[in-house]
Amino acid sequence: MSTRTPIPVPEAISRVIEKSKAGGTERVQLKDTIGRYLAEDIVADHPIPHFNRSAFDGFAIRSDDTLEANFENPIELKLIESIAAGQVATKEVGSHEATRIMTGAQVPIGADAILALELSETLEKEGEVWVRLNRPIPKGTHISEKGEDVQEGAILAHKGRRISAGEMAMLAMFGYHEVQVYKQPIVGIFVTGTELLPVEAEIEPGKIRNSNSYMLESQIKALGGIPQFYGLLPDDFELCYREINEALKKVDYLITTGGASVGDFDYVQDIVAKLGADTLFNKIAMRPGSVTTVATLGDKWIFGLSGNPAACFVGFELFARPVLRTFSGSKAPHLPRSKARLSHAIKKPNPFTRFTRAKAELQGSQVVVSSIGVDKSGIASALVEANALLVVPGGTRELKEGEELEIIWLDRYEEGYKHV
């Protein structure tokens, strides 16, 4: 049994970040890149608009012609052509001429304003069509100028950004039919514990069903990784060692849950030692999740998380998440943090920094947070309610209602939350 020295949370996070590295990249069809991370910048291959574009349905005209127009003295312009979006005018618009134009079409040479269809009247005279208007139309009206939105060569998004709706639109607009993206981390999962039953099993005295592997698969997928569940580790050191050693060849990262404590039957420490892996830490001054172990073996990582679901959840989010997201090319690997006002006092002093499941919500424009349920690491059900972790600093000071504390926002946008 190894001796364990707890280190502070920020120190543990620094050790993890220091060793984290971006993974490899690959070329992927645009439609398959949703949720992936850019391994190249999105660069504009043309300006937007890439021509002076009509922003309205109406007529392309010369503004000078309309200077004197008013209700008493309407002016008339001769219709010389009709163009649709995607078509290009063949004629220049001359003095007192107009070209019918659709939203999105290129403004013809000679024209410098668009007269909205609603402000005009068309009439036929001697086989010709005329457009009548009764007010001046200033130069530039309803025209989006070339390059007004995006200049050629502009960078729309930098590598490392996750691709969602906006990035997809930009990638398509600028012709990225294939995109260089970061590979998705492959993350193996083992659960340990002779008390564990499969989810299909009837409950038995002294046993609980395995829930951590399902929870972790969901957490891994949420950040773009590929989970591989390898099942329950056997209660036999040599067999256990061989299985972990084999699995490490097939994955980028390996997570075990349970077997991380100091009990007689906990041997994650021994396996890490036998593998010759480099332990970054094996105890953290925090609750829950104090017995989290993180070790590296070359480029591979082993995360020994607690078997307790709440501690397993927090250990993953604080220490595995930044490593996996850095592999994915992300420049902002952590969950977002902010301050929040406490909706209630916290009386119970505790020497350790605690990460309690909490519910954060916006009251007006102000973030307010309440911790959920009893403050014990066993309260697994709080995972369903929580959309944040409340960071309660260690110490004996009572925290008052309305005080500002730090919170960590979880990846949730679900029902029951006004926000996030």
Add this chain to the structure above:
Amino acid sequence: MSTRTPIPVPEAISRVIEKSKAGGTERVQLKDTIGRYLAEDIVADHPIPHFNRSAFDGFAIRSDDTLEANFENPIELKLIESIAAGQVATKEVGSHEATRIMTGAQVPIGADAILALELSETLEKEGEVWVRLNRPIPKGTHISEKGEDVQEGAILAHKGRRISAGEMAMLAMFGYHEVQVYKQPIVGIFVTGTELLPVEAEIEPGKIRNSNSYMLESQIKALGGIPQFYGLLPDDFELCYREINEALKKVDYLITTGGASVGDFDYVQDIVAKLGADTLFNKIAMRPGSVTTVATLGDKWIFGLSGNPAACFVGFELFARPVLRTFSGSKAPHLPRSKARLSHAIKKPNPFTRFTRAKAELQGSQVVVSSIGVDKSGIASALVEANALLVVPGGTRELKEGEELEIIWLDRYEEGYKHV
């Protein structure tokens, strides 16, 4: 060409919500339910803990035995058995006896407290093992009582909730190896516009590449739907009608982009009419996206969104999203809203309610919002930067820095945002 009467945004949203219905449900293997919506409540089939559980590695003891223990007068308890998690004690713990126990194991009959391993010393005397301690251990120490976390029959999550990490853990814990979930909405997409090029094409005068279908696929997937892209609609009314009519047989919802304006070549209105669909509205008093059309044909819906990417994005999020999420069983179909303080004044008056792309961030515990880029619907690049829509009410009043306005949070947790 039909006459269009703009209706206020809240009225448009009410019309959509009023007609929205939950879709069908299906039975799915637990591991495949990530991101799906519960069509049944999660009910606890057993209490948690479902036995008095040791929360620590150590010894199960009787607290009464330790009342007198102190540093000068340590007491000794006789070790009668060792149990691991998942094993059940065979012996009752009697007076001055102790049973070795692991975290997670069932506390043996007779014991009412756990003595932490760290606080004890073991010694051998005449072939027997004794546990020595030098302080009183109060009743209940390190024991999680049966039902303390969850009582049998408790509802952990109600139907309609999206399944993420916490729900997965609960589903597994309570033996849901299969789960009744809502079906995913199948959403067809057509783009219209003779100006559109495929993403592989070189840019040409007067043309732009199709980006809306990629953006919409991403938006649909983000909320759990299944997008089906049917390509570019032909520039021929009859052909166009036939394609839409055919597609409607294969999908739950159909989205078209472009062809929604009042131009000569815009015929979404006519197709809706020919289909005999019921138009909920075809113009909204808002910018961008004023020419959004929504129509229903039995249980099927047709969303005629603007061809402009920014308007298309907003139209989808405001009007299609709640319909799709309601189909998915969600009870909270809209994007989350909150207030935010303006980081700058907004001078330009506008008669219409505007939804401008914005960046919201938490400064301390306070939400602050800035609108992004120029305020024109053509500014597609703002989609990349935005994590919120700022709702600028119609009217002529200048909005001051620091004023509280409503914002709508977008589904983004990405780089560059401190938050969300």
